[in-house]
Amino acid sequence: MTPGLRLVTDLTSRSMPTAEFADAMSALASGVVLVTCRVGARPWGMTVTAFASASADPPTVLVSLGSETTSARAIRETQSFGVSILAADQLAVARLGSAPGQAKFLEPFVEPDEGRAASPAVAGALAHLDCELCEDVRVADHTIAFGRVRSVRASRSGAPLVYHGRSFRTLADPVHQPTEGNVQWLSS
Numbered sequence: 001m002t003p004g005l006r007l008v009t010d011l012t013s014r015s016m017p018t019a020e021f022a023d024a025m026s027a028l029a030s031g032v033v034l035v036t037c038r039v040g041a042r043p044w045g046m047t048v049t050a051f052a053s054a055s056a057d058p059p060t061v062l063v064s065l066g067s068e069t070t071s072a073r074a075i076r077e078t079q080s081f082g083v084s085i086l087a088a089d090q091l092a093v094a095r096l097g098s099a100p101g102q103a104k105f106l107e108p109f110v111e112p113d114e115g116r117a118a119s120p121a122v123a124g125a126l127a128h129l130d131c132e133l134c135e136d137v138r139v140a141d142h143t144i145a146f147g148r149v150r151s152v153r154a155s156r157s158g159a160p161l162v163y164h165g166r167s168f169r170t171l172a173d174p175v176h177q178p179t180e181g182n183v184q185w186l187s188s
Contacts, residue, residue, distance in 0.1 A: 032161040032168065034097045035063050036082040036106065036120040037074040043106040043113075043120030046071040047097030049163045051083060059149035061129060067143045070104070075133055075145055082119025083129040083147070088159040088170040093122055095168075121153060126160060128153045 030049035037044055050064035061083060065072040075081045086094055093109045096102075110120040121128035131147025138144075159171050 030163050032086045032094050032163050034084045034086060034093060034122050035065065035071055036084060036122070037071055037078060037080070038120065039070060039074050043110045044071065044074060044104050045084070045093070045097045045106045045120070045122070046104055047094050054146055060134065060146055061131060061149060062144055062146050064142050064144050067138055067141055072143050076136065078118070079133045080118040081131050081133065081145065081147055082121060083131065084122035084125035085127045086122065086161040087124060087126050087156070088161050090122065090124065090161055091168055094161055125155055126158060127155060
């Protein structure tokens, strides 16, 4: 074990208050994606910010979803899902996918289905990843779904939609562009 790190095996006895944790996490800016799947034969999508690349070879991503959500159940059933990376002008679909307890059917927002992919793609998204579920892990009340990327469609360039401080936001232009000589990376 790395010096200074300790293994915590009993998380329930050492957990901090949920509200404090939520406040701390709201300080982290995240890209906004819609995790898509099919519920019955209809396109469905859930807005998430807990999304990341897990591996480049083979291309694999991860998303975190509430374990008892319609999306998590549909992904387990179909063994597939999509990830549409939302653009700054796609606030309406982000809000639809984030409405608690509401139906999240996406017909007005998806590209016409021509049998190209297993997952619905949000029309006009910056990119869409069509994924096959390769593993899921339950952690507390959430499931981390790992998806092997089967295909990628980059629809357009543009600014992403982001989430920070419990609000959807857009990016401002960079203050300055670092030159290659003064960029410092935190990992190797």
